[in-house]
Amino acid sequence: MKAELKWLDDPTVFRVGQLPAHSDHVAYLNENEVQKQQSSLYQSLNGEWKFHFAKDPTARAIGFYQKDCDISGFDSIQVPGHIELADYSRLHYINTFYPWEGQEYRRPPYTLGKGQQPGIFSAGQDNSVGAYVRNFTLGPQLHGKKIRVRFDGVEQAMYVWLNGHFVGYAEDSFTPSEFDLTPYIENGLNKLAVEVFRYSTAAYLEDQDFFRFSGIFRAVTLIAQPAVHVEDLAIKPVLSADFKSGSVSLALKLQQDQLPAKVQIKIADLSGEQLIHTEQKAVSELEFKDLEIPNVHLWSTKDPYLYQLEITVIQADSEQVLEVVPYQFGFRKIEIKNKVILFNGQRLVINGVNRHEWDAHTGRAVTQADMQQDIATMESNNINAVRTCHYPDQTLWYKLCDEHGLYVMAENNLESHGTWQKEGGIEPSYNVPGSMPEWKDVVIDRARSNYELLKNHPSIIFWSLGNESYAGDNIAAMQAYYKSVDDSRLVHYEGVVHERKYEDRISDVESRMYASPADIREYLENDPQKPFLLCEYMHSMGNSVGGLKSYIDLLEEFEMYQGGFIWDFIDQALFVKDEVSGKEVLRYGGDFDDRVSDYEFSGDGLLFADRTPKPALQEVKYYYGNDEK
Amino acid sequence: MATMKNEQLKIIFGDGTLGLAGDDFHYIFNYSRGGLESLVAGGKEWLYREPLPTFWRATTDNDRGNGFSKKSVQWLGADQFIDLEKIALSVDGKRLALPLAPENNQYSDHEFAREVKITFHYQTLTIPATEVTVAYTVDAAGKISVTVHYQGRKDLPELPVFGLRLVLPTLAAGYEYTGLSGETYPDRMAGAHKGTYQVQGLPVTPYLVPQDCGVHMQTKQVTIARKTVKNNADQSDELFYLTVRSNGTPFAFSCLPYTAEELENATHQEELPLPRRTVLSILGAVRGVGGIDSWGSEVEPAYHISAEEDHEFSFDISACSAK
Numbered sequence: 001m002k003a004e005l006k007w008l009d010d011p012t013v014f015r016v017g018q019l020p021a022h023s024d025h026v027a028y029l030n031e032n033e034v035q036k037q038q039s040s041l042y043q044s045l046n047g048e049w050k051f052h053f054a055k056d057p058t059a060r061a062i063g064f065y066q067k068d069c070d071i072s073g074f075d076s077i078q079v080p081g082h083i084e085l086a087d088y089s090r091l092h093y094i095n096t097f098y099p100w101e102g103q104e105y106r107r108p109p110y111t112l113g114k115g116q117q118p119g120i121f122s123a124g125q126d127n128s129v130g131a132y133v134r135n136f137t138l139g140p141q142l143h144g145k146k147i148r149v150r151f152d153g154v155e156q157a158m159y160v161w162l163n164g165h166f167v168g169y170a171e172d173s174f175t176p177s178e179f180d181l182t183p184y185i186e187n188g189l190n191k192l193a194v195e196v197f198r199y200s201t202a203a204y205l206e207d208q209d210f211f212r213f214s215g216i217f218r219a220v221t222l223i224a225q226p227a228v229h230v231e232d233l234a235i236k237p238v239l240s241a242d243f244k245s246g247s248v249s250l251a252l253k254l255q256q257d258q259l260p261a262k263v264q265i266k267i268a269d270l271s272g273e274q275l276i277h278t279e280q281k282a283v284s285e286l287e288f289k290d291l292e293i294p295n296v297h298l299w300s301t302k303d304p305y306l307y308q309l310e311i312t313v314i315q316a317d318s319e320q321v322l323e324v325v326p327y328q329f330g331f332r333k334i335e336i337k338n339k340v341i342l343f344n345g346q347r348l349v350i351n352g353v354n355r356h357e358w359d360a361h362t363g364r365a366v367t368q369a370d371m372q373q374d375i376a377t378m379e380s381n382n383i384n385a386v387r388t389c390h391y392p393d394q395t396l397w398y399k400l401c402d403e404h405g406l407y408v409m410a411e412n413n414l415e416s417h418g419t420w421q422k423e424g425g426i427e428p429s430y431n432v433p434g435s436m437p438e439w440k441d442v443v444i445d446r447a448r449s450n451y452e453l454l455k456n457h458p459s460i461i462f463w464s465l466g467n468e469s470y471a472g473d474n475i476a477a478m479q480a481y482y483k484s485v486d487d488s489r490l491v492h493y494e495g496v497v498h499e500r501k502y503e504d505r506i507s508d509v510e511s512r513m514y515a516s517p518a519d520i521r522e523y524l525e526n527d528p529q530k531p532f533l534l535c536e537y538m539h540s541m542g543n544s545v546g547g548l549k550s551y552i553d554l555l556e557e558f559e560m561y562q563g564g565f566i567w568d569f570i571d572q573a574l575f576v577k578d579e580v581s582g583k584e585v586l587r588y589g590g591d592f593d594d595r596v597s598d599y600e601f602s603g604d605g606l607l608f609a610d611r612t613p614k615p616a617l618q619e620v621k622y623y624y625g626n627d628e629k
Numbered sequence: 630m631a632t633m634k635n636e637q638l639k640i641i642f643g644d645g646t647l648g649l650a651g652d653d654f655h656y657i658f659n660y661s662r663g664g665l666e667s668l669v670a671g672g673k674e675w676l677y678r679e680p681l682p683t684f685w686r687a688t689t690d691n692d693r694g695n696g697f698s699k700k701s702v703q704w705l706g707a708d709q710f711i712d713l714e715k716i717a718l719s720v721d722g723k724r725l726a727l728p729l730a731p732e733n734n735q736y737s738d739h740e741f742a743r744e745v746k747i748t749f750h751y752q753t754l755t756i757p758a759t760e761v762t763v764a765y766t767v768d769a770a771g772k773i774s775v776t777v778h779y780q781g782r783k784d785l786p787e788l789p790v791f792g793l794r795l796v797l798p799t800l801a802a803g804y805e806y807t808g809l810s811g812e813t814y815p816d817r818m819a820g821a822h823k824g825t826y827q828v829q830g831l832p833v834t835p836y837l838v839p840q841d842c843g844v845h846m847q848t849k850q851v852t853i854a855r856k857t858v859k860n861n862a863d864q865s866d867e868l869f870y871l872t873v874r875s876n877g878t879p880f881a882f883s884c885l886p887y888t889a890e891e892l893e894n895a896t897h898q899e900e901l902p903l904p905r906r907t908v909l910s911i912l913g914a915v916r917g918v919g920g921i922d923s924w925g926s927e928v929e930p931a932y933h934i935s936a937e938e939d940h941e942f943s944f945d946i947s948a949c950s951a952k
Binding site: 514516537538539540541542543544545546547548549550571573578580581583585586587588591600601603604608609614615616618619620621622623 | 689820822897899929932
């Protein structure tokens with residue numbers, strides 16, 4: 001397999017040599033490790049990497065991935081992190097326009113009746129390239145096992161080599177990418193090389209309103225697999241009609257060498273009392289069906305009750321434990337009845353917020369402490385729902401939402417705003433993904449990755465197809481995909497309001513953004529067909545959030561109005577040393593000579609960029625607490 | 630509290646000013662400068678320049694997005710410049726012609742009254758113009774009751790704010806107020822809690838782009854504490870206080886180190902000048918901040934301030950050396 005630069009120009013090539021997406025469970029070597037929450041099967045590659053920056057593909061370090069290539073002239077860079085925040089490349093904030101607005105003329109391949117656009121990105125003079133190298137030696141616990149590498153997030157396209165061998169290519173910046181390293185792993189020093197391109201055709205799908213970064217911005221991890229390994233786990237909890245009892249079915253995909261093994265399943269309640277204990281012989285596809293849980297304790301935002309599943313893979317002859325996989329799951333039901341969304345049989349009210357991953361020092365490379373602080377802020381301000389705008393977050397976020405009781409709208413990494421909305425008007429002449437077959441697989445892949453990774457989280461009640469990408473056959477196909485794999489959640493997408501002929505095929509809800517209370521009333525008083533929610537409302541830019549009462553009052557008046565997600569949680573601004581005073585100050589778009597920009601428009605959080613609350617938060621807390629009283 | 634023992638207010642009929650004094654206070658109204666030039670209590674000056682009506686608020690992001698600042702831009706000029714039309718004076722309820730020289734030769738160094746009222750009539754530099762009056766009633770105890778009246782005028786754009794702006798000579802150490810928690814606006818105050826709150830220093834809410842901030846709605850009373858003066862002969866660092874009290878209807882206020890214009894002109898917090906004064910705006914009408922979106926939606930109609938209707942508010946000021 002040979003790496004090809006032209007993949008950058010081809011929307012039909014978005015994953016090469018990448019392992020299929022799978023559930024986000026963590027595997028441990030034994031029960032003791034589970035207790036300590038420390039798995040010896042993982043080896044972090046975070047930290048200092050060797051790095052070379054090229055302003056465009058012609059200037060890149062050719063062959064740097066070869067084992068014997070001399071890279072002594074390389075700099076070093078911290079992983080995870082953004083290339084721009086390491087000052088190799090200019091910081092840039094822009095909203096709907098593509099980041100090359102006014103700099104390069106581009107149209108997406110296959111739009112406007114044209115075909116491929118050779119060189120559109122692979123020869124792009126604005127397509128900077130980061131060459132990353134990390135030498136590593138496998139830790140003793142990983143020796144003798146199959147080894148893969150996982151990149152949790154890389155913007156926007158990357159090629160990966162181990163010891164000079166090409167192992168794969170990936171796009172989809174906000175979704176983990178895994179590659180099997182086993183064939184090329186050596187005893188002693190290994191050379192992992194990653195070539196990260198700022199742009200590929202994925203750039204057309206990742207036009208989110210945010211700072212435009214590139215680089216390896218989430219964790220990189222080596223993962224060792226025991227001889228028999230749970231590759232994927234699908235947990236299907238099902239409630240009885242009266243919500244009193246439940247059963248859970250498990251579908252496991254095992255990766256199994258020739259070793260005979262068995263799989264033991266244990267389910268306990270929160271107090272530790274064991275409810276289920278069963279086992280089966282290990283085979284590649286294994287199902288445990290309808291395990292009964294009597295007197296089921298429901299999961300809800302007020303009482304996020306989780307059952308404790310533990311899967312133990314045991315070698316058949318020696319009874320030796322090969323792997324232990326714990327996972328917490330919950331019972332809850334989301335459905336639409338009489339055009340009203342019900343959660344556990346009660347009308348759902350979303351007191352939500354949109355959340356970008358943000359840290360004013362590190363950009364979108366957020367820490368566990370950032371996430372925990374955000375959860376605490378939401379909990380203490382009666383926020384009960386979060387939309388992961390506009391991409392999947394680090395997987396820990398969903399686990400925290402399970403544990404702390406937040407509804408999640410899990411959004412795909414998809415936004416093509418600049419292909420259909422121009423200076424306020426709707427002009428979709430070169431919209432992607434649209435209905436072009438060449439742009440279908442790439443968005444289905446994003447939907448699949450999102451589903452497969454996150455499918456076991458009770459907190460997720462909506463899949464969101466993406467943000468502001470207009471509507472066409474391909475987005476309809478994403479919905480069809482979700483409907484084919486998941487009957488336990490609803491599908492959300494707002495953009496269909498601009499192209500109503502897809503209404504029956506896209507979105508279970510009528511979703512709007514920034515509709516006024518009068519607009520909402522008009523919809524709800526005129527034979528509404530779907531329950532209504534606001535995926536974005538109450539634009540919290542600067543000194544704002546006045547008039548929230550008018551939205552909250554609608555909840556009383558219309559059962560089909562089910563609340564919304566405030567835009568948004570935290571200002572996106574960056575700490576910079578002031579060139580005049582030397583003090584640390586917050587800067588926004590346009591402050592880096594970055595043009596074209598949308599300047600302060602990313603300062604629209606309920607929190608300031610340093611995570612201190614804006615004064616408006618007390619208002620949100622008050623009105624969001626209303627239904628709790 | 631200030632000098633309750635005074636039964637009579639001493640009046641100094643100056644050549645261009647009217648001085649009013651008691652045991653522990655001394656106020657001077659300046660006819661040509663058009664306002665209260667000096668407010669001294671316990672020997673401490675409280676004013677940097679004469680208080681004047683205020684009409685502008687530094688553009689919020691929503692004001693910019695929906696074009697409000699452009700529609701109401703006349704009030705920016707009106708906030709910075711104003712014409713004094715006339716001054717009316719009454720002593721113990723009796724109307725007096727303004728005692729300019731030589732008219733004031735008839736008085737002595739022993740002039741007393743129980744109550745003096747002086748009203749400044751201003752004309753706004755808007756098209757069309759309208760009248761704003763600021764009336765100060767001073768009693769023997771030194772309490773100043775202020776009534777600010779705006780005369781509604783057809784064809785004037787909506788007001789960003791309506792209040793009286795007091796610029797204090799030095800930076801306050803902080804303030805204490807009885808009213809609502811946090812920063813509140815008429816369309817964003819349901820979540821606030823009633824209480825008495827201490828604020829250290831003069832915090833400016835650090836919005837990414839500096840803009841109107843720090844308003845406290847529904848206030849019964851605010852006390853500003855200062856330590857420093859501009860008087861070179863006074864090196865004391867004891868705290869001293871000025872209190873604004875509602876005399877009926879609660880008022881709104883902000884207490885910041887900047888004027889609306891200073892905030893307006895900065896694109897980042899670090900561009901704001903070094904804080905050195907205290908800008909206390911006592912507000913009779915505040916426009917809501919809005920929130921539907923930041924690119925066109927209006928503030929809800931109930932939270933606009935019509936310039937075509939009259940507005941009036943009043944409050945009491947008293948200053949003292951001890952709290």
